Amino acid sequence: MENTTMVTPLKQPIVFELEGFYIPPGYGSFLFFLALFNYIVVLMGNGVVVCVIVIDKNLHRPMFVMICHLVVCDLLGATAVLPRLMMHFLTGERRIAYIPAITQAFSVHTYGVAAQTLLGAMAYDRYHTIMTSARLHSCCALAWFVALLCIAVLFAFHMNAPLCGNIIQHVYCSNRAILRLACRSTLTNNIYGLSMFWSVSTGIFLIIGFSYFRILQASVKQGKVDSGIRSKAFQTCASHLVVYVLYEIASVIIIVSQRFPSVSQDIKKFFSILFIIIPPAINPIIYGLQVRAKKRSAGTDGEKAITFTREEARPLSSKRKKPNLLQTARSWDMRMALTSLFCSSRLMENHTYNSLILQLEGLNVSEESIYPLFLFLFFSYLFIMVANISILSVIFIDKNLHQPMYLLFCNLSVSDMIGSTRLMPRLLIDMLQPPSERLISYYECVVQAFTTHMFGTTTHTVLMIMAFDRYVAICNPLRYATIMTNKMVIKLTVSAWGAAFVLVGILIGLTIRLNRCRIMIMNPYCDNASLFKLSCESVFINNVYGLTFTVVLLTVSIGSIVLTYAKITVVCLTSKNKSLNSKALKTCSTHLIVYLIMLVSGMISIALHRFPQYSYYRKLSAILFVIVPGSLNPIIYGIQSKEIRKFLSEMFQSKKCLP
Known part of the structure; x- marks a missing residue:
């Protein structure tokens, strides 16, 4: 009217x-x-x-x-x-x-x-x-x-x-x-x-x-x-x-x-x-x-x-004046918003070909199980965020923890929080909605897929540089201070995140070039495989690069960990210093347990992809790949680290002494 x-x-x-x-x-x-x-x-x-x-x-x-x-x-x-x-x-x-x-x-x-x-x-x-x-x-x-x-x-x-x-x-x-x-x-x-x-x-x-x-x-x-x-x-x-x-x-x-x-x-x-x-x-x-x-x-x-x-x-x-990157990022945000508004009229005409609205399959949970599972995932996410933020705060506050090992571990906590945040909030919202209303925009789906693979890749690269730190500390203890300087820590951190960013950027870039003729994401969240499966074009290049990327990453990751710990084992066996061997065992066992948890969780998820009849368990394993490492990592490092336990005990004792 x-x-x-x-x-x-x-x-x-x-x-x-x-x-x-x-x-x-x-x-x-x-x-x-x-x-x-x-x-x-x-x-x-x-x-x-x-x-x-x-x-x-x-x-x-x-x-x-x-x-x-x-x-x-x-x-x-x-x-x-x-x-x-x-x-x-x-x-x-x-x-x-x-x-x-x-x-x-x-x-x-x-x-x-x-x-x-x-x-x-x-x-x-x-x-x-x-x-x-x-x-x-x-x-x-x-x-x-x-x-x-x-x-x-x-x-x-x-x-x-x-x-x-x-x-x-x-x-x-x-x-x-x-x-x-x-x-x-x-x-x-x-x-x-x-x-x-x-x-x-x-x-x-x-x-x-x-x-x-x-x-x-x-x-x-x-x-x-x-x-x-x-x-x-x-x-x-x-x-x-x-x-x-x-x-x-x-x-x-x-x-x-x-x-x-x-x-x-x-x-x-x-x-x-x-x-x-x-x-x-x-x-x-x-x-x-x-x-x-x-x-x-x-x-x-x-x-x-x-x-x-x-x-x-x-x-x-x-x-x-120096050129400012924030201005460039902001202009990119403006272009994305303008594109979404411009394409809205086209969306009304065609709902399948290159549709900007996708539908997530989500988790098929019975009505009796929705709220128990919702509460479990909610408190798991809450625990991951609180535990990792607590570890980061302890490392930041206590100057005694300003050591390469703990500074590198901060990268792992950040990666865990990114991985859980890109998945859990969206999953919790979708669980409370009927399947027909589990909609997600294409751009949001691409961002979620990018962060999904960034989380998985940076977990490997960060654990690799942490293994290098343990190798230098045990095999070259006299040169540790000169090798693992603040500059070296920064270089290792940048290389871990930079390598992951480039590899995942190419992976997602090969996918977004494809035209789409489907809208259903057969997964609780967006990832690269779910995105390129929407295309009716040839995805041969995507499969080749994706498999090569996965094989190279796992080979380099496992190879570097095995090589590093083999040399550490040799040094410990040839050394007659029992206290040094005991300390090395405690320090390295923490890192090794974290790596094995991440590797086993990832392998289970990959293996279940080969069994279509177990699609429900595959979805659960993909979620557990985020929940289990993100929850256990801060606990393992908090319990195994003598410095962190000492700081926490002193903090609680000081609170008890207060009137």
């Missing part, structure tokens, strides 16, 4: 309904975590920048005080939109009451205008010769006052406007979206809105343009005397200019997308939230680099100044 068909004005309390995004089945959780990740990045990034500026007195300068105001503005915009957007993705809830709707719209528009006025004030700060404390606070107060006044007048038109509809055709509330529901003409509001928008945009553009023209003029003149002035001026002003350009680009994309009716509505809505997603996430990165550069410059060269105008000077940083 269209909004204009409703003739009778609505009465309070009015409850709006946001049109929102079209979310295909199985995509809600993916989009929720994408939005949650973005919001966490915004909060943490901006929070860190503010904390650094507040704590470090060297940064109590006009430029950084204005950055704090811009951070507050970014947090206002992100908090106004992202939490409700996450709720929409997760629960499908689209209703919003009148007061929260007006509040959200007011916050969004205040964010848009205040961002520009604050950037104008920052450009004035870059240009002006003297920025006293009073002038600084006046500039910031004026920037916020102009923004609040403009938006307050804009929303004053809502006071007496009767509304005849309640469907807001947007993902969040805005002034234009709400006034489209009005029963009468909103010409005055349209005129004021456009006038206000173009006045603010043009005014700020002129202020920034004039400021940077004068800065450029002064830099050229001063550059004749000091050749380093031009580069310093550019480096100082570049961050501000980049932030301003980001805001303008995001705004232009929104305006231009509205001029093309052929563009999907979901794409237009996605473009509209770029203005709230991108600048708040990237601004702390840009200004964070400048803060770091300013701190280093202040620590080494002291207070340096450069004259931009005729008489006075401003402190500048000579540190060049």
